[in-house]
Amino acid sequence: MRQYILAEANWKTIRDIKYDLAILPWGATEAHNYHLPYSTDNIETVNISEDAAAIAWSRGAKVVVLPGISYGVNTGQPDVYMTMNMNPSTQFVILNDIIENLNRYGVQKLLIVNGHGGNDFKQSLRELGLKYPKMLLATCNWYQSIDKSKFFGQGGDHADEMETSIMLHLAPELVLPLSIAGEGKSKKFKVEALNKKWAWTERKWTKVSQDTGIGDPRGADAKKGEAYYEEVIETIGDLMADLAAADKDNMYD
């Protein structure tokens, strides 16, 4: 029984613990090329959140991982069978309820650990920060926490070599043989500013990728996945410990 995982904890043990930081893993339920499961983002993000919290907890940080949210913003994939969109406005309402609970219990810091590119919580946290001024509200994308290029030969951002390697490390029984994986080829925008990313419009997924993947997964292996994963959980564990220790009324140097 891990006291820093709310789903495993019991009232007898935790009612006297004063948690400083709640952690909310947030993923998505979507197709991941041909070879990875729909819950890839959830498996990655919940494991990273829990293992990073273990690191922070072992250093004395009073953190608690909340049950994760398994539905993400997938507005660009309505034509990919059984990809389960949750609208940004719904996510806002869910976040509001979770923050309202934490605020009532005096757990005044929240970190969202996000694992899905379509999720973007910054605007919601700005608005909810006005509504709950005692709360410190933060979000991070674990997949941007370290430079993945030193671990993986092929880039990409969906069901790519990195994600496939992590899944081979965490849940190999759910990964189909790489011989059936698509190449993860993707098309670029004709409007160059959109490729440079200072201008933005949503990618219509099935017009960009044939197999739903973006990034060639075929060089993936569990060893690379483990090495990358270990550095990610150290980095996120540091962030959790730092946020738990931070004085939210004195955040700046």
Ligand SMILES: [Zn+2]
């Ligand atoms: Zn993913």
